Amino acid sequence: YEDFIMGYKPSGEGFELQNGIFYKFCQKASNNQEVPYFFIIDEINRGEISKIFGELFFSIDPGYRGKKGQVKTQYQNLITDTTEPFYNGFYVPDNVYIIGTMNDIDRSVESMDFAMRRRFAWEEIKANENTGMLDELQEMKDEVVEKMKRLNSAIWDENTETGIEGLNVAYHIGGSYFSKIQLYLNEDHSNKNAAYRHLWENHLKGVLFEYLRGSANATENLKMLEWVYYNGNVQ
Numbered sequence: 001y002e003d004f005i006m007g008y009k010p011s012g013e014g015f016e017l018q019n020g021i022f023y024k025f026c027q028k029a030s031n032n033q034e035v036p037y038f039f040i041i042d043e044i045n046r047g048e049i050s051k052i053f054g055e056l057f058f059s060i061d062p063g064y065r066g067k068k069g070q071v072k073t074q075y076q077n078l079i080t081d082t083t084e085p086f087y088n089g090f091y092v093p094d095n096v097y098i099i100g101t102m103n104d105i106d107r108s109v110e111s112m113d114f115a116m117r118r119r120f121a122w123e124e125i126k127a128n129e130n131t132g133m134l135d136e137l138q139e140m141k142d143e144v145v146e147k148m149k150r151l152n153s154a155i156w157d158e159n160t161e162t163g164i165e166g167l168n169v170a171y172h173i174g175g176s177y178f179s180k181i182q183l184y185l186n187e188d189h190s191n192k193n194a195a196y197r198h199l200w201e202n203h204l205k206g207v208l209f210e211y212l213r214g215s216a217n218a219t220e221n222l223k224m225l226e227w228v229y230y231n232g233n234v235q
Helices: 021-030 049-057 107-111 132-155 175-183 192-212 218-231
Strands: 006-011 014-019 037-041 096-100
Touching: 014 021, 021 037, 021 096, 132 175, 132 192, 132 218, 175 192, 192 218
Parallel strands: 037 096
Antiparallel strands: 006 014
C-alpha cells in the first residue's frame, strides 16, 4: 500500500509522506480527463491485491469511479496542499483503465479473491495466437511457430479434445518460451538444430516435467512430447 498508494518514506534525517505510483498516475489522469490512461500490472496475481489497494479496493469498480466514489485514504488527514486534486478524498478517475496480466495455471491465482475478480473483464490470450514476439526470428519464425503449435496440440488439442489427461489449453507453451531459442542461435541461424536441442533441454523439458509431475504415465508422456517436438505429430 505504501508503495502503491501512499506512505511514509525516509527523507533526509526523517520521514515524509510520499505518494505511491498509482496515486501519482491518477493525479495525472485527473488533470487530463479527455485522454484515456492505461495502468498495466503484470503478474497481478503475485501480490495480495486487496491489501495493496486498501480502501481503494472498491474505487476501481466501474460503479464507484470518479468523484462520486471518493474515499478517505489512510493518510487523508495529513494532506495539506489544497491544490491537490484529491485533497478532499481520493478517487479513481473515469479515464483510468487498469489492465492486469496473469498466467492462470500459477498456484498464486487462487489467492486472488472473487471480489477482485468481479471488478475486471476477462480476456484469454492463447499461446498459439500470441506469436508477435517471434518476429525477430525472421525466416525461422514460421518454422518455430509450426513446432510450437505441434507441441501444443500434443499437450491438448481443442479441436479434437484429445491430449494428455489432466492438461488443457492453459498448459500450452507460448512464444515467450520459444523466443529463448535466440539465446542459442548464431547470426546466420546455421546452428538451428543445436539451438532447438538447447531450447528443449534448458527450457521446455523442465516446465513440461513440472506439468506432468505426479500424473499417470508422466515419463511416457514426456517422451511423447519430446518426439513431437523433434520429429512431428503424435505417432
